[in-house]
Amino acid sequence: MTLRPNYRIPPRLALQAGGAVLLGRPRSVLADSLAAVADGRPEIEFLGLEQIPSRAGCLVVCNHYSRSGFGAWWIGLGISAAFGVRRDPDVEADIHWVMTSAWTFPDERWKNALVTPLTRVLFSRVAACYGFIIMPPMPPAPHEVGERAMAVLRAIRLAKGEGICIGLAPEGRDNGQQPGDPPEGVGEFIAHLCKAGLVVLPVGVSESGEKYVISFGTVFSPVIPEKRSERDTQVAAQVMSAIKKQLP
Secondary structure, eight states, X not given: OOOOOOOOXXXXXXXXXXXXXXXXXXXXXXXXXXXXXXXXXXXXXXXXXXXXXXXXXXEEEEOOOOBTTXXXXXXXXXXXXXXXXXSXXXXXXXXXXXXXXXXXXXXXXXXXXXXXXXXXXXXXXXXXXXXXXXXXXXXXXXXXXXXHHHHHHHHHHHHTSTTOEEEEOTTOSOBTBSOOOOOTTHHHHHHHHHHTTOEEEEEXXXXXXXXXXXXXXXXXXXXXXXXXXXXXXXXXXXXXXXXXXXXX
């Protein structure tokens, strides 16, 4: 049986980033991602690096994967580090990741009462520090519908900028190395970003033995149905199919 490694943020980087988050100081996700992988731990195998647009903006979509010893933040760190290698020096290489505004626990009241408020404060500070986009967990609670709409509008405005890259794990939750279906509304959200000018870059995140494997696929523009009733499911299906092709 192969023992899978534990991936850890270098202590000095963790202290620096943690201090910036608490003090409200901006940091670059690209710079921190490169620092996190600089010592070769984890050992990352990049496949299809040439698929990353050198100048154009794109929507990075990937599977949501984590396990004990592999925090979901390594998805963003690994992919962001790859962008630092491929993007032209005079083009913004930071990815604006879409992240949840809080962890929620529908079946555990005490966690909802204690953990959810704490993560809401922490995640908002992380987003402000790194220029991320926070959205309410899916499906949004009735009082969060307006907040979600504002986040969607912010993402669309951002997508219209020159060379802007936005990152998204459509599932929004772990389903192992093989992705599941994204929540309702994700396909519609992706369609809006593509209409704003972004192409889709599918990425598969997996592990092979002691290696962390990140596989980039060919960029594409999904077919967006005219009928709104078909748009969400069909766009989401195209995107998830492209992600699955990058997985073992």
